[in-house]
Amino acid sequence: MNYQWNWHVFLQPTASGDDVYLGWMLSGLQMTVMLSLSAWVIALLLGALMGVLRTVPNKLLSGLATAYVELFRNIPLLVQLFIWYFVLPELLPEAIGNAFKQSNPVFQQFLAAMVCLGLFTSARVAEQVRSGINSLPRGQKNAGLALGLTLPQTYRFVMLPMAFRLIVPPLTSEFLNIFKNSAVCSTIGLLELAAQGRQLVDYTAQPYESFIAVTVAYVAINVIVMTLMKKMEDKVRVPGYMGGK
Amino acid sequence: MIQISNVSKSYGTFDVLKDCSTTVSKGEVIVVCGPSGSGKSTLIKCVNGLEPFQSGEIIVNGISVGDPKTNLSKLRARVGMVFQNFELFPHMSITDNLAIAQMKVLGRSRDEAVDKGLKLLDRVGLKAHAHKFPGQLSGGQQQRVAIARALAMDPICMLFDEPTSALDPEMVNEVLDVMTELAQEGMTMMCVTHEMGFARRVANRVIFMDHGRIVEDDAKEAFFANPRSERAQQFLAKILHH
Numbered sequence: 001m002n003y004q005w006n007w008h009v010f011l012q013p014t015a016s017g018d019d020v021y022l023g024w025m026l027s028g029l030q031m032t033v034m035l036s037l038s039a040w041v042i043a044l045l046l047g048a049l050m051g052v053l054r055t056v057p058n059k060l061l062s063g064l065a066t067a068y069v070e071l072f073r074n075i076p077l078l079v080q081l082f083i084w085y086f087v088l089p090e091l092l093p094e095a096i097g098n099a100f101k102q103s104n105p106v107f108q109q110f111l112a113a114m115v116c117l118g119l120f121t122s123a124r125v126a127e128q129v130r131s132g133i134n135s136l137p138r139g140q141k142n143a144g145l146a147l148g149l150t151l152p153q154t155y156r157f158v159m160l161p162m163a164f165r166l167i168v169p170p171l172t173s174e175f176l177n178i179f180k181n182s183a184v185c186s187t188i189g190l191l192e193l194a195a196q197g198r199q200l201v202d203y204t205a206q207p208y209e210s211f212i213a214v215t216v217a218y219v220a221i222n223v224i225v226m227t228l229m230k231k232m233e234d235k236v237r238v239p240g241y242m243g244g245k
Numbered sequence: 246m247i248q249i250s251n252v253s254k255s256y257g258t259f260d261v262l263k264d265c266s267t268t269v270s271k272g273e274v275i276v277v278c279g280p281s282g283s284g285k286s287t288l289i290k291c292v293n294g295l296e297p298f299q300s301g302e303i304i305v306n307g308i309s310v311g312d313p314k315t316n317l318s319k320l321r322a323r324v325g326m327v328f329q330n331f332e333l334f335p336h337m338s339i340t341d342n343l344a345i346a347q348m349k350v351l352g353r354s355r356d357e358a359v360d361k362g363l364k365l366l367d368r369v370g371l372k373a374h375a376h377k378f379p380g381q382l383s384g385g386q387q388q389r390v391a392i393a394r395a396l397a398m399d400p401i402c403m404l405f406d407e408p409t410s411a412l413d414p415e416m417v418n419e420v421l422d423v424m425t426e427l428a429q430e431g432m433t434m435m436c437v438t439h440e441m442g443f444a445r446r447v448a449n450r451v452i453f454m455d456h457g458r459i460v461e462d463d464a465k466e467a468f469f470a471n472p473r474s475e476r477a478q479q480f481l482a483k484i485l486h487h
Contacts, residue, residue: 142295143332147346147398148322157345161336238336240380 009206010213021200028196029217035113035192036179042118043178047125052155054130065126072123077184080120085112085188105189113185121178128170132163165236172229176222193217246271246402246433247292252301254287254457261287262298263457269402269435274428276444276465277437279454280480285437286329288454289404292435293317293324306401322350325395325403329411331387333379333394339366340375343394351398358397365393369423385416389423402433409440441485445469453477 010022053065072080085108089097100108136159144154164171186195197214201207247269254262262284269275277285290296292303294310294317303310308320333342343362347353353361366372369389371382379387388408395403405424409417421443428434428447438444444451444465451468453461453476460474472478 137330137332139328139330139332140334142290143326143328143334145295145318146293146321146324146326146328147394148318148350149346150318153349157349158334162334165336238380239378240382241335241378 003208005209006206007209009200009204009209012204015203021204024196024200025193025213025217028191028193028214029221031110031191031196032179032182032193032217033221035110035117035185035190036182039114039117039121039182040175040178042114043121043125043174046119046122048129048160050122050126051129051133052160054126055133056151069123069126072119073127077116077120077181078187081113081116081184081188084116085109088112106191109185109188109190112188113182113190117178117182117185120181121174124174124177125171128167128174129163132167133159135166136162162238165238168229168233168236172226172233175225175229179218179221179225246273246306247435248302248304249288249292250302250304252288252291252298252303254284254291254296254298260457262291265301265454265457265459267452267459267462269433271433272431273449274432274434274447275436275450275452276448277435277452277454278439278441278444278480279460283454284457285452285454286406289406289435289437292404293321293326295326318350322346322398323401325392325398325400327388327391327395327403327405327408329407331379331384331391331411333387333391335379337378338375339371339377339379339382339390342379342390343397346394347397362393362397365396366390368396369393370419383416384412385419388412388416388420392420392423392427396427402435403427405434405436405438407437407439409438439484441469441481453480455480 010025011020013020014024050065050068053061054069056062089100091097092100100111140158140162141154144158145151149157182192183194185192186198189195191199193214197210200210204210249268250266252262252265253260265284265288267275277289279285287296291298292305292310294315298311301311305320305324308315310317310320333339334345337345340359340362343366344355344358347358347361348355363372363375366375369392371386371389371393374382374386374390379390382390392408408424409420412420417440421440424434424436424443425447436443436448448465451461451463451465452459453468453472453474455476461468461472461477463472468477469481472481
């Protein structure tokens with residue numbers, strides 16, 4: 001193999017001359033982190049809401065939440081992304097659609113990617129939240145209600161605090177997934193980490209260095225996420241319960 | 246205090262409760278017993294609306310439980326309930342378990358709620374455990390906390406749903422002692438239990454249920470001396486020999 005390894009490539013100025021290639025990588029990393037974190041906020045909020053609604057006695061509300069989850073869970077992420085980015089602006093009222101299309105292209109890409117990733121992941125979070133609630137002993141809800149708490153209060157003070165503790169491990173997986181899934185957003189031109197990696201290959205013909213760097217960056221993000229989530233899991237651990245002290 | 250009139254409930258074609266009627270007066274202690282599946286737990290859960298029922302009427306302190314206009318949360322706040330599996334909130338300290346509903350439902354300040362909770366905790370002999378979590382207590386201790394938690398709401402009556410069935414035998418008495426004391430202080434109580442010693446000691450009346458029906462509803466003396474129905478005789482013969 002006659003490959004010329006060149007790790008100095010990251011310190012060379014880019015073709016446009018405004019930065020070094022490492023700068024491209026870092027801006028990609030920053031985009032990935034910003035996109036994933038903002039989508040995660042959407043996913044957690046909507047996922048918690050939909051997961052709760054799937055367990056309420058009201059048939060209409062639980063039916064709507066089920067429809068929501070099935071819709072976003074059963075369409076491939078890539079297809080959803082194209083729908084949000086290419087199709088939806090055409091379907092919106094003309095004024096809004098045009099305003100979107102005339103906005104900053106990076107803003108367009110980021111907005112579509114954030115909403116898409118957020119909603120896709122929210123359906124998965126909703127399922128975790130629902131299973132967390134359903135795995136609580138049935139009597140917990142009755143105990144809350146019997147004390148005179150309303151149903152929303154019983155969710156807020158009795159069921160959700162335990163349900164969320166139970167689902168920290170699967171939620172960690174979803175949190176890791178959202179970073180990995182964000183790479184799909186390079187397909188609409190968003191310059192996140194994977195896209196910057198490919199761009200670097202195009203400009204420098206150093207694919208190994210480029211993708212090794214991208215890989216290391218993704219692994220680093222996920223090690224940090226796992227460490228933080230583990231810390232949180234320990235912090236909220238209930239004494240005398242599930243391996244608590 | 247509690248009037249149950251012609252209450253029936255079914256799941257599809259299976260009748261859980263058939264035309265049940267009884268009353269519990271202020272200060273009375275009623276023990277509900279019967280074989281498993283006889284509907285006794287369902288009946289007691291109907292009293293505070295945790296289980297809906299299709300026909301009949303239950304009036305608690307002048308308020309109809311089945312009426313859709315009734316504010317059930319408000320009613321439940323006045324009716325204490327103790328469950329078979331304790332159902333303390335595992336993520337809260339014992340103090341918080343005792344205080345949460347007082348604060349959120351009755352609007353008491355935290356200081357007031359904690360103070361009241363600790364007093365009751367002392368009464369059930371567990372003051373030293375206030376800072377612990379439910380998972381760090383034994384079953385009997387948890388159930389005593391659960392009783393204190395219900396009492397903290399200043400209930401007008403107490404419902405007990407097999408409070409000792411999930412306990413190790415040696416912890417049964419510590420819970421029954423608390424219940425006995427409560428009965429002797431004049432608390433209105435409806436207890437689903439198989440503890441016939443408790444029934445003999447403190448009950449005013451004993452209700453015997455079978456297949457969703459109230460088969461016997463007698464004064465304690467009459468029930469133990471001379472149950473009228475054959476089914477109750479069989480039941481007593483079996484459990485009193487132990």
